[in-house]
Amino acid sequence: MQRRVIMASAVPTEWAEIKWMLRQLQEPIILFGERIEERRERLKIVLEELQTAGEMTVLERLYQGLDSITTSKTDDEFYTEGPPELLTFRQSLVSFSLARAHQRAMNERAFIKETAHGPPQRPDWPLSLQTDTCVPGSAVFMGLDWSPDGGVVAGSLAGEYTVFNPDLTVAQSWTPAGEGGRVTCVNTRTGIPGVSMLSGDASGGLTVWRGLGPGESARLTHPGPVNRLAVHPHGATVATSTGAGTWHLWDVEQGVELSGTRAHQDQVLGLSVHPDGSLLATASLDSTVALWDLRTGHRALILAQHAAGAVDVAWNPDGWRLASGGQDGRALVWDVRRGVVAEEILAHQSVVTKVAWCQGALVTAGHDGMVWFRDAYTYETIRHVRLPGRLMGLAFSEYGVAVARPRVVSVLRCT
Numbered sequence: 001m002q003r004r005v006i007m008a009s010a011v012p013t014e015w016a017e018i019k020w021m022l023r024q025l026q027e028p029i030i031l032f033g034e035r036i037e038e039r040r041e042r043l044k045i046v047l048e049e050l051q052t053a054g055e056m057t058v059l060e061r062l063y064q065g066l067d068s069i070t071t072s073k074t075d076d077e078f079y080t081e082g083p084p085e086l087l088t089f090r091q092s093l094v095s096f097s098l099a100r101a102h103q104r105a106m107n108e109r110a111f112i113k114e115t116a117h118g119p120p121q122r123p124d125w126p127l128s129l130q131t132d133t134c135v136p137g138s139a140v141f142m143g144l145d146w147s148p149d150g151g152v153v154a155g156s157l158a159g160e161y162t163v164f165n166p167d168l169t170v171a172q173s174w175t176p177a178g179e180g181g182r183v184t185c186v187n188t189r190t191g192i193p194g195v196s197m198l199s200g201d202a203s204g205g206l207t208v209w210r211g212l213g214p215g216e217s218a219r220l221t222h223p224g225p226v227n228r229l230a231v232h233p234h235g236a237t238v239a240t241s242t243g244a245g246t247w248h249l250w251d252v253e254q255g256v257e258l259s260g261t262r263a264h265q266d267q268v269l270g271l272s273v274h275p276d277g278s279l280l281a282t283a284s285l286d287s288t289v290a291l292w293d294l295r296t297g298h299r300a301l302i303l304a305q306h307a308a309g310a311v312d313v314a315w316n317p318d319g320w321r322l323a324s325g326g327q328d329g330r331a332l333v334w335d336v337r338r339g340v341v342a343e344e345i346l347a348h349q350s351v352v353t354k355v356a357w358c359q360g361a362l363v364t365a366g367h368d369g370m371v372w373f374r375d376a377y378t379y380e381t382i383r384h385v386r387l388p389g390r391l392m393g394l395a396f397s398e399y400g401v402a403v404a405r406p407r408v409v410s411v412l413r414c415t
Contacts, residue, residue, distance in 0.1 A: 159176070269310070327352075
């Protein structure tokens with residue numbers, strides 16, 4: 001064993017062993033476009049760095065574990081099983097994500113060329129934000145989103161839905177019959193033909209609404225309370241998360257659950273789909289952020305730097321930066337290409353409830369009542385706004401920023 005530890009550069013050649021070692025070292029298992037020999041070379045570099053640093057105990061444990069591995073086709077399956085609809089989704093996702101990845105790479109090249117002689121211009125839209133009159137609600141609002149006309153749709157912990165006009169007067173309000181439990185999340189910009197809104201509730205329902213009102217809807221039975229939902233850019237696919245540490249994939253047009261994955265040891269409160277559609281990021285109260293390859297169903301990377309639970313997560317449009325917010329009051333910006341924290345921001349004095357990238361800014365909101373706008377490249381503060389009470393939800397659009405607070409919906413508008 002001693003000689004094997006000293007010769008740490010003798011990297012395994014079997015893919016199952018390489019994958020196991022990378023996973024134990026909390027390194028990305030697969031980088032986009034990486035070949036098997038390149039993964040082996042990457043592992044070799046990490047092992048040599050450990051050897052140089054004198055981490056012999058770590059290497060010994062690693063190789064002892066490697067000796068106990070028994071590989072089989074079942075243990076090393078390339079993808080997780082599922083219904084025929086899942087296979088159809090994955091097959092179509094391959095060409096979809098490759099096309100979007102190509103376009104993203106072209107955009108990145110153009111950006112590098114444009115900023116070769118200086119940083120990009122700081123966005124100025126948050127500088128003109130003003131707070132509209134707050135409208136008291138009948139219950140504590142949790143999930144909200146913008147309606148097509150510039151109004152807001154919000155769901156409350158009493159199970160009530162409210163549609164606000166652009167001036168924040170109430171257009172209509174309803175509580176679906178026979179549905180108990182609080183509304184946890186709302187999405188009105190689905191991009192799915194014929195679907196005006198998606199919502200999740202704590203009684204285990206994912207509801208597909210055909211209009212913004214108490215009309216036609218279909219409620220899908222969800223395996224436990226719906227914590228969050230994220231709409232995939234391809235087809236009628238939606239990701240959801242639960243308090244049991246799982247995430248699920250749905251085809252809401254056919255009303256079929258495509259897959260369910262045990263992801264974390266605690267509640268999954270954050271979901272974000274990669275701009276290419278190939279990856280799903282999850283944030284959990286177990287303090288970790290994980291990346292999942294939607295083409296295979298397997299975990300691609302786990303990120304663990306939050307000192308307390310991770311609450312929200314959001315991909316930057318560049319596809320390689322990921323923001324996460326936690327109960328430790330920090331916002332972390334990850335470079336997922338290297339699996340490291342690129343920027344640590346002491347964002348709030350309490351829980352960071354929301355992180356988002358919007359028009360050249362990184363925006364965070366927290367239980368301390370603060371909304372911070374920071375430059376997406378330098379992370380310098382552009383503007384901050386203080387609102388009374390905890391900030392429970394945030395939604396962005398060309399109309400401004402909608403904020404859900406206890407019994408209140410507020411709007412910060414661009415003027």
